[in-house]
Amino acid sequence: MTPVRVDDPDDPRLADYRALEALGHRPDPHHFIAESELVVERLLRSTWPVASVLTTASHCERLVPALATRPEVPVYVADQAVLRAAVGFNFHRGVAAIGLRPPVLRWNDMSPGTSLKNVPEDMLSEPCARPTYTVLLAQGLSDPANVGAIVRAARAFGVDLLLLDRAGADPLSRRAIRAAAGNVFAQASAGVGDLVAAVERLRRAGATVYAATPGPRSRPLGAVVRPARCVILVGSEGQGLPATLRAVSDEEVAIPMRPGVDSLGVAAATAILLYALAGAQGPGL
Known part of the structure; x- marks a missing residue:
């Protein structure tokens, strides 16, 4: 050099x-x-x-x-x-x-070679072959700072694969990379077009899917026992998870909060969910 x-x-x-x-x-x-x-x-x-x-x-x-x-x-x-x-x-x-850019993170590229409706099969097959894994799927996030913070949390808490909605903010925008503190380069991630199909693929491989939502059907996070193969779904900052993704989940889960506080924001909530469900791995965790 x-x-x-x-x-x-x-x-x-x-x-x-x-x-x-x-x-x-x-x-x-x-x-x-x-x-x-x-x-x-x-x-x-x-x-x-x-x-x-x-x-x-x-x-x-x-x-x-x-x-x-x-x-x-x-x-x-x-x-x-x-x-x-x-x-x-x-x-x-x-x-x-x-x-x-790696092809799996090519936002706004609609050429036939990179217009991916789903995650490449090999990226899903690798975690699916393991006895224990954590996959995080983030849907519809419009703020690149939130996307970057979620990438950073995924890396911090040992997420094996992060799936990002291709309709959401670009994880390789300047703002997202800054918020991720460069952890995007070490975190296995891919853009997804058909989120429901990706979740169903993971369920068929034996994963338990948790939809993070404050709805009436949700169990408190502290009552959830982490399964060996875990998929966590988090939704957009304003609308939350759509019904189509909640419908393909096994269970809805919520972070208990005091009355009068409607949410923590998607980045903070995701970090808490991952700390609780991704599993403590390594000294001091």
């Missing part, structure tokens, strides 16, 4: 970074932007393809161990002013990287 000095923000090698601000508002079907030293380091240490890294000299020095693991990745070093001009706004984080 030999960093290349760049002094011109219009250098053609920085063309992808000039689209950074636009990528914050609409998904690019093939690329994403990772920002901040922590997030870029986690990307570099993952197995995900990286197109390039753009950084200041000081950040580059601190990233040397991570960069050394990816000698094939071009590294461009520039002053803060050049970096700011290249990305198009007052960029304070000092380091960014362009990553390549």
Whole structure:
């Protein structure tokens, strides 16, 4: 890995970074932007393809161990002013990287090869072959910060597979990646078009499905005994889980709360559900 000095923000090698601000508002079907030293380091240490890294000299020095693991990745070093001009706004984080999306997380790509109605069979087959697993399915989440927080919680509590509604927010948007603190690069995740079919596939493989909803049929979370194969469904911030997903669940579960509080918000509620149901694994959990 030999960093290349760049002094011109219009250098053609920085063309992808000039689209950074636009990528914050609409998904690019093939690329994403990772920002901040922590997030870029986690990307570099993952197995995900990286197109390039753009950084200041000081950040580059601190990233040397991570960069050394990816000698094939071009590294461009520039002053803060050049970096700011290249990305198009007052960029304070000092380091960014362009990553390549895996096909299972290609939002807004409707080409035949990536217009996935369901999770690829091999991603479902792997957890289904285990005696114990946890799958989390998040439906209709419109806020990328909530999606990122749920990715982070899934990683923290040992979720084997996170399924995300392709109609929801992009998990590889800038805001979602920041909220996930880069954990999206280590968490097994995929976008789903037909959520009901995915849940039914898991049920046929022996999973018990819990729908998180405060409805009258719900049992309190503390009364639920975690099964070996567990699927947890969480719904959109405003509407909650639709009837079609509740209908294919085995049981509805709710977090008991004091009167007058209607919800915790989907990210906080999901973290509590995972702590209770994903199972404590490892020292201190």
